[in-house]
Amino acid sequence: GAVVSQHPSWVICKSGTSVKIECRSLDFQATTMFWYRQFPKQSLMLMATSNEGSKATYEQGVEKDKFLINHASLTLSTLTVTSAHPEDSSFYICSASTGGTYGYTFGSGTRLTVV
Amino acid sequence: GENVEQHPSTLSVQEGDSAVIKCTYSDSASNYFPWYKQELGKRPQLIIDIRSNVGEKKDQRIAVTLNKTAKHFSLHITETQPEDSAVYFCAASNSGGSNYKLTFGKGTLLTVNP
Numbered sequence: 001g002a003v004v005s006q007h008p009s010w011v012i013c014k015s016g017t018s019v020k021i022e023c024r025s026l027d028f029q030a031t032t033m034f035w036y037r038q039f040p041k042q043s044l045m046l047m048a049t050s051n052e053g054s055k056a057t058y059e060q061g062v063e064k065d066k067f068l069i070n071h072a073s074l075t076l077s078t079l080t081v082t083s084a085h086p087e088d089s090s091f092y093i094c095s096a097s098t099g100g101t102y103g104y105t106f107g108s109g110t111r112l113t114v115v
Numbered sequence: 116g117e118n119v120e121q122h123p124s125t126l127s128v129q130e131g132d133s134a135v136i137k138c139t140y141s142d143s144a145s146n147y148f149p150w151y152k153q154e155l156g157k158r159p160q161l162i163i164d165i166r167s168n169v170g171e172k173k174d175q176r177i178a179v180t181l182n183k184t185a186k187h188f189s190l191h192i193t194e195t196q197p198e199d200s201a202v203y204f205c206a207a208s209n210s211g212g213s214n215y216k217l218t219f220g221k222g223t224l225l226t227v228n229p
Binding site for chain 2: 042
């Protein structure tokens, strides 16, 4: 079945630094990649939608200059948290799709802790 | 945009009993309704889904029903087991639209007591 590999699974960084999270679709071409953030005991909140080769579409309230998304190929999308602060500490999950009709495949998630 | 409401937020049942979680959605264009099970620190795992051309779908102990007119869908788990304990999320999307993002409900923490 479809597999999405997400790395790293956890990362601790100092306040003010940047962190890059990668999602790769291993056995299919992901037309669209969705990036979610999940705070403890809360639901998945969509941050942005990215289509290969075009700029990401950000949800209301999500700072596009802070959360940089690159979807350079049909198998790789990256999320970079720039100038991270403790309030950015969260669980970040990507989800890839070849089209809504075919469902969504989630990465394993990245636990980001900013100290 | 789409808004998905999910109830209850917590549900505790005895092993062997049934559990029902209900969701409503607002966008009549939504046509794909998956249910996910998420264990602590793990990715959401698809357990069952239903499309708008179907009213009910069953997979062993799990079933989902959809009422398009009322814009609500429900998850039914029968003969619950302790390993069913997790957070369950419903979601909705317009799978044929140009922006087929998933909108999630707030989740239900299911506890199955042995």
